[in-house]
Amino acid sequence: MSNYLESLNERQKTAVLHTEGPLLILAGAGAGKTKTLTARIAHLMEKGVPGYSILAITFTNKAAKEMRNRATNLIEKIGGMNSMPTIATFHSLGVRILREQTEAAGLKKGFVIADESDALSIIKQALADLSIDPKQYEPKKIKNIISREKGKGVSWQEYERKAEIFFHKTIARIWQKYEEGLKRENTVDFDDLLLKVVNLFDNRKDILEHYQEKFKYIHIDEYQDTNDIQYRIATAIAVKYKNICAVGDTDQTIYSWRGANISNILSFEKDYKDATVVLLEQNYRSTKTILAAANDIIKKNTERHDKTLFTEKPDGEQISIFEGYDENTEAEFVSDKVVELLDNGVHPSKIAILYRANFQSRVIEDALIRKSLPYQVLGVKFFDRKEVKDVLSYLRAAHNPDSLADIKRTINFPTRGIGKTTILKIFAGERGSLPAGTGKKVDDYYKMLEDIKIFSDEHLPSETISYILKITGIEKFLKDGGSEELERLGNVLELVTLAMKYDTYNKETAIEQLLEDAALMSDQDTLSTDDRGGVRLMTVHASKGLEFPYVFVVGLEHGLFPLERDGATSATEKEEERRLMYVAVTRAEEKLFLSYTTIRTIFGSRQINVPSTFLFDIREELTMREEWHTNLGRTIYLD
Numbered sequence: 001m002s003n004y005l006e007s008l009n010e011r012q013k014t015a016v017l018h019t020e021g022p023l024l025i026l027a028g029a030g031a032g033k034t035k036t037l038t039a040r041i042a043h044l045m046e047k048g049v050p051g052y053s054i055l056a057i058t059f060t061n062k063a064a065k066e067m068r069n070r071a072t073n074l075i076e077k078i079g080g081m082n083s084m085p086t087i088a089t090f091h092s093l094g095v096r097i098l099r100e101q102t103e104a105a106g107l108k109k110g111f112v113i114a115d116e117s118d119a120l121s122i123i124k125q126a127l128a129d130l131s132i133d134p135k136q137y138e139p140k141k142i143k144n145i146i147s148r149e150k151g152k153g154v155s156w157q158e159y160e161r162k163a164e165i166f167f168h169k170t171i172a173r174i175w176q177k178y179e180e181g182l183k184r185e186n187t188v189d190f191d192d193l194l195l196k197v198v199n200l201f202d203n204r205k206d207i208l209e210h211y212q213e214k215f216k217y218i219h220i221d222e223y224q225d226t227n228d229i230q231y232r233i234a235t236a237i238a239v240k241y242k243n244i245c246a247v248g249d250t251d252q253t254i255y256s257w258r259g260a261n262i263s264n265i266l267s268f269e270k271d272y273k274d275a276t277v278v279l280l281e282q283n284y285r286s287t288k289t290i291l292a293a294a295n296d297i298i299k300k301n302t303e304r305h306d307k308t309l310f311t312e313k314p315d316g317e318q319i320s321i322f323e324g325y326d327e328n329t330e331a332e333f334v335s336d337k338v339v340e341l342l343d344n345g346v347h348p349s350k351i352a353i354l355y356r357a358n359f360q361s362r363v364i365e366d367a368l369i370r371k372s373l374p375y376q377v378l379g380v381k382f383f384d385r386k387e388v389k390d391v392l393s394y395l396r397a398a399h400n401p402d403s404l405a406d407i408k409r410t411i412n413f414p415t416r417g418i419g420k421t422t423i424l425k426i427f428a429g430e431r432g433s434l435p436a437g438t439g440k441k442v443d444d445y446y447k448m449l450e451d452i453k454i455f456s457d458e459h460l461p462s463e464t465i466s467y468i469l470k471i472t473g474i475e476k477f478l479k480d481g482g483s484e485e486l487e488r489l490g491n492v493l494e495l496v497t498l499a500m501k502y503d504t505y506n507k508e509t510a511i512e513q514l515l516e517d518a519a520l521m522s523d524q525d526t527l528s529t530d531d532r533g534g535v536r537l538m539t540v541h542a543s544k545g546l547e548f549p550y551v552f553v554v555g556l557e558h559g560l561f562p563l564e565r566d567g568a569t570s571a572t573e574k575e576e577e578r579r580l581m582y583v584a585v586t587r588a589e590e591k592l593f594l595s596y597t598t599i600r601t602i603f604g605s606r607q608i609n610v611p612s613t614f615l616f617d618i619r620e621e622l623t624m625r626e627e628w629h630t631n632l633g634r635t636i637y638l639d
Contacts, residue, residue, distance in 0.1 A: 004039045004074050012036045015245075015278040016043050019217075022238075022272035024265075025247040028309045029294070029586035030285030030547065033247050034067055037219055040245065041085055042074035044217055051075075051083035052214065057090055057234070058221035061521060063545060064089050067221070086215070090230050091520050094193035097200070097211070099512075104204055105196050107188070110512075112400050113519040114187045117389070119143055119178075121405045122185070126177035137170065146175050150191035151227040151259035153198055186402045190520075194229045201236045212240040223248035223268070227259035235271070242272060250304040254541060254580045256572070262303060283309045283586075285547050287316025290588050293618045298582040300617065301575045309586075321615065322595040322626040327360070327555075330597050331367035333628050334552050337593060338373055338535055341550055348374050352536040352548040354584050356561040359602075360554060361537050374534030378542050383518045387478070387488040388495055392518055394468050398452035399511065414477040416441050448472065461510050462499040469496075540584045551588035553581075556596040557609035581614045593626075 005013055012032060015025050016039045027033035041054055056071075058064050068087040088096065095113070098105050114122065123139040149159055156179055160172035182188060188196065201208040218238045220226065223246040226234065238244035246268055253262045269275045283291055291309045298304070324330035338351055353364055361377060368375045382388060390413055397406035404427055411426075412418045418441055425434060426442065434442060448471060456464040469475040469492060478489035502510045536548065540561075555561050562569075562577035585592060596611050 003077065004042055008036070008039060009282055011278055011280055011282070012039070015280070016040045018276050018278070019044055019047065019049075020243060022242050022268075022275040023245040024223075024268045024272075024275050024277045025245065025280060026277065026305050026307060027247055027249055027280040028283060028307055029249065029252065029583070030283040031280035031309070032282075032284055033221070033280060034063075034070065036280065037221060037245075037247060038067055038070040038074055040219070041071045042078055045075055045082075045085075046078050049217060051085045053216045054085035054219075055093075055215035055217070055237070056085060056087045056219040056221065057093060058087075059089060059225055060545065061089060061092070061517070063221065064092070089520065090226075090233065091190060091193045092516070094197045094233075095516055095520070097197050098188070098193065101200055101204075101207055104207060105200050107196070108186050110400055111186050111188055112396050112403055112406075113193070113516060114182065114185075114189045114405070115383075115519050116143075117384070118187070118405045119189045121408070122181040122187075123174065123178055125181055126174050129177055130173060132170065132174065137174065142171065142174055145171055146178065147189075147191050148259055150195050151229050153195065153229050153232060155195075181404075184402065185404050186400055187405075191229075194233060198229055198232050198236070201233070208236055209240075211237050216241050217243045217245075219245045219247065221247050222252075224250055224253040224262060224265040225255050225260045226264050227261055231261065231264045244272070251298050251301070251307075251579055251582050252544065254544065254576060254583055256576055266303070266305075279305075279307050281307050281309055283311045284313075285589050286311060286586060287313050287590060289316045289318060289622050290585060290592050293319055293592070293622050294582055294585045296619055296622075297578060297585060297614055297617045301578050303572070303575055317591050318624040319618065319622055320591075320593045320626050321623050322593065322628065323611070324595060324597045326597050326599045327363045327601065328367075330554055330595050331363045333595065333626070334364060334554060334593070335367040335371050335373060336628070337552070338368070339371060342373070346550065348534045349536065350548055351550045351552075352538065352543065352546070352587060353552045353554060354538060354540045354543050354587065355554050356540060356563055356580075357555075358539060364537060364554070368535065375537055376533040376535070378536060378538035382491070382494075383521050385488070385491050387474070387492050390474065391465060391468055391492055391495055392515065394449070394452060394472055395456070395464065395511065396515055398449045398456065399515075401446070401449065410472070411442075411445055414473045416445065418442060418445070456511050460500075460503040461505075461514050462496050462503050464511065465492075465496045465499045540580050543587050544583050547587055547589055549588075549590045550593075551584070551591070552593040552595065553584045554595050555600070556594055556612035556615055557600065558612055559607075559609070560600070560602070561612055562614070578614070581612075594623075 005016065008016060012035070015023065015036050025033065025036065027036070037056065041056060044054055045051060056067060058067060064087055071085060071087060086093070098107060102109055102111070120139050120143055123143050124134060127134050127137060127139065156172055156175035159175060160169070163169040163172050215237055218234065220234050234244065246265065248265045250262060250265055253260060256262070269277065288311055291311055295308055322330070322333050324333055334353060341351060342348065355361060365375065365377070383392070390410065393406040393409040396403055397410055400406070408423060411423060418438065422434060422438055422442065425431065431439070431442060451471060452464070452468055455467050459467070474492065475489070478485045478492070499514060502514045505513055558564070561581070562574065594615065596615070597609060600607055600609055
């Protein structure tokens with residue numbers, strides 16, 4: 001028996017050895033699904049399946065990278081690889097297909113991917129073109145509506161046909177202008193990376209057959225998180241040979257607000273009548289106490305595959321429950337416990353503080369700052385920093401002069417004396433009417449973009465980034481600034497270091513790959529993994545897929561967690577809140593702290609709170625009440 005099979009439990013082994021036909025792996029939290037998936041890929045290749053016939057799709061670059069590394073290590077141990085399996089996110093797979101089929105997809109060569117801010121910029125321009133007040137039609141909300149509809153496979157034309165009320169008709173007009181803006185700038189948004197692939201498969205059966213023949217063995221990770229369009233892509237490729245392995249957990253479906261459709265995993269056995277189902281219930285992450293609490297919480301849900309997590313790990317510590325007077329008391333309790341953990345030798349990066357809503361982080365950050373405790377808030381992406389986007393915008397504009405968003409961002413940074421009126425004339429095609437002095441500045445700018453393009457064609461990506469910093473004047477501008485500018489300089493120099501990773505790539509595609517990765521990077525992909533990153537602060541949604549020895553879940557009050565929306569909360573929404581709590585609890589490996597407050601100020605309004613129903617779901621013998629003396633002028637005693 002191969003070594004990788006010896007390390008698997010019986011159910012994991014069953015999943016690995018089932019290679020032909022549809023397979024559904026229902027993997028509980030911490031049940032070793034990545035280990036199982038990578039072992040399955042290695043087993044397929046050991047049986048003689050070429051790597052190029054194997055496709056594995058997951059949801060974040062971080063997860064894809066981990067899966068790729070693990071699979072590569074296993075494959076090398078069994079005698080090397082004839083070709084590398086394709087292990088990618090849905091979006092990076094979409095990019096790959098669209099690059100290969102650019103003309104058939106109705107795109108031009110060298111198209112760029114609009115990130116969230118780029119897309120919002122085009123939405124704002126659409127609103128301006130239509131003389132629509134952005135206060136009445138908030139750009140981010142408009143973008144979210146469009147994104148949600150694209151995730152269902154809907155085009156603006158279909159949306160317009162179904163629009164009955166004035167609001168929806170206005171959205172359709174904005175959406176049409178938005179699409180025109182994307183096309184004008186040779187740009188696609190994240191949703192297009194999937195929607196255009198589905199349209200391609202629908203309209204070109206020969207192209208669909210090409211990918212069906214190419215990817216005969218398909219693995220979809222986090223199947224419960226797929227939306228309608230992702231489901232259609234997976235189904236379209238898999239339908240011919242039906243060698244599809246879907247891995248997921250109905251108890252961790254927490255993204256319905258962004259289109260995830262739980263029915264995709266619930267209906268797998270209907271879609272594939274002869275499907276084999278394997279349950280992975282042994283947890284390798286958490287103590288018995290933590291798992292017992294998780295099982296207590298989730299068993300009340302009805303939309304799920306029935307399973308009960310178990311572990312061979314010890315019982316571990318009881319779960320601490322703390323009741324604070326208000327959010328300041330809660331934050332002081334948490335920060336004091338963090339100090340206690342650090343004093344006992346725990347690294348800050350082993351501690352996570354989870355909350356239901358982003359606004360909760362502020363008071364916790366204040367408490368950590370007062371005690372000089374290091375922390376890192378998940379959600380500030382490296383590639384979203386202004387200075388980093390400025391440099392990448394120069395690179396994108398050099399390779400795609402049609403990208404008006406990148407031209408607008410860079411043409412007067414650092415300042416060149418090119419004002420808004422000039423920019424509007426350029427965009428209107430009236431560059432020839434500019435005064436001589438202004439025209440010279442504009443000509444020099446476009447010449448600089450040409451120079452960057454020529455330089456990047458002949459040099460490594462890291463050298464190109466260094467060249468951009470110098471030729472544009474960004475490096476000098478930041479060096480001559482204050483402490484804030486020097487910090488920004490550090491970030492752009494870090495970009496040079498990061499670009500070195502692409503120096504070994506194929507010269508013709510290295511820059512393209514760098515820009516694609518930057519556009520598709522998620523919050524988790526830029527989370528520091530070393531011990532210098534400090535205590536992790538994040539929403540429960542952002543924590544999915546991560547694990548920490550010590551976890552605090554704060555704000556466990558009815559109305560906040562579970563969140564109570566305006567109007568009636570549906571049964572489906574209540575079940576999703578319960579799944580979210582299950583995800584929060586199962587992030588903890590050794591010790592779990594749960595806290596709530598009697599009073600909390602939310603958006604300026606002080607509210608008296610009732611403890612979360614989730615707290616009452618957990619058996620009393622699994623918990624202990626914390627007695628803690630605050631330094632804020634009150635003493636709290638709890639039975």
